[in-house]
Amino acid sequence: MATKFSRQRQAIWDFIKDRTDHPTAEAVYLGVKSACPNISLGTVYRNLMLMRDTGMIRTVEVGDGVIHFDPNTTDHNHFICTNCGKVIDIDGGDVEAIKQEAAAHFTGRIQGYSAYFYGLCPDCTKSAATKTTE
C-alpha cells in the first residue's frame, strides 16, 4: 500500500515505454503536456528517476551534458551522431565478449559496462553525400 500510480506517472510511462529515441527530461515534459497540460518539469524528473531506481527504465549519459532516458533495459550499446546528436541503439553486439576483453586487462571486478560509439548517423551520412555531389 505504498506506491500510488498517479495520472502524471501513467502519462510519462505511456509516453516513454515504446520510445527508441532516448528522450531527455525536457522532451518527455513537452511530449506529455498534451495529456497533462500543467504537469511540472520537476514531476517529470522525479518520476523518471524513480522509474530508473525501480528498474523500469535506464539512464543514458552520452556526454552532451543532458540525461537521456531509455525504456530498453536489456544490455545494448549506443551510437551518438556527432552532427545531429541523435542517440541510436546498436543491437545484436556481443556485450559479454567486450566485458571479458576488458576484464582480461584489469585486476578489479567488472560488474557493469556502457559503451558509446561516435560518428555520422545514416541520415547525416546521406545528406553529407548529396551535399558533396551537387
Add this chain to the structure above:
Amino acid sequence: MATKFSRQRQAIWDFIKDRTDHPTAEAVYLGVKSACPNISLGTVYRNLMLMRDTGMIRTVEVGDGVIHFDPNTTDHNHFICTNCGKVIDIDGGDVEAIKQEAAAHFTGRIQGYSAYFYGLCPDCTKSAATKTTE
C-alpha cells in the same frame, strides 16, 4: 604569433601532463594553487578546454556530472569504482576489435568510441574483504 604561453598555462600543463588519475577542473585548480596562488577556476577551465581542443589532452565523462581530464590521448578504456569514484585506465584492450564488433551491427560510419566499465576497484575490493572477515 598568436598563442602566448602564460605562467598559468604552463603550471596547469606541468600539473596534469603525467597524471594517470583523471583529475577534475576543481582538482587541477587546487593542485596548481601552490605554483599560482591566485589563479582563478575560470582560467583552469579555459586552459583545459583549450588543451583538449588542440589535442594535448582529452576529456573523460564518466557519468558523475563532472568533467575529468586525461593527458593520455591514446585509445584506451576506463574503469570507474562505484564505491570511491576513482577513474582507472584499462590499458592493453583491443579497442579496434570492439569498434569492428559494433560496426558489424550498425549501418552508420563509426569514428570514435569510448567505453566505461563499472565495479569495485582493487583497493575497495580489498577493504570490503577485510570488513567481511572481521
Add this chain to the structure above:
DNA sequence: ATAATAACAGTAATCGTTACTGATTAAGAG
C-alpha cells in the same frame, strides 16, 4: 623600452537538475 593583444582574475550569468512547501488526490478501510 614600447606597443599590441592574448590571457588573466574576479564576478555574474547560464542551465540542467534537485530540494522545499503547502495544496491535491489516489487508494485502502469502514
Add this chain to the structure above:
DNA sequence: CTCTTAATCAGTAACGATTACTGTTATTAT
C-alpha cells in the same frame, strides 16, 4: 460511497558545474 491519510503534485527556490563578460595584466615581437 464517504473518510482518512500518506503519496504525489505544481510551483518555485536553491544548487553546482560550467561559461561568459569586463576591465586589468603580462607575454611576445619589434
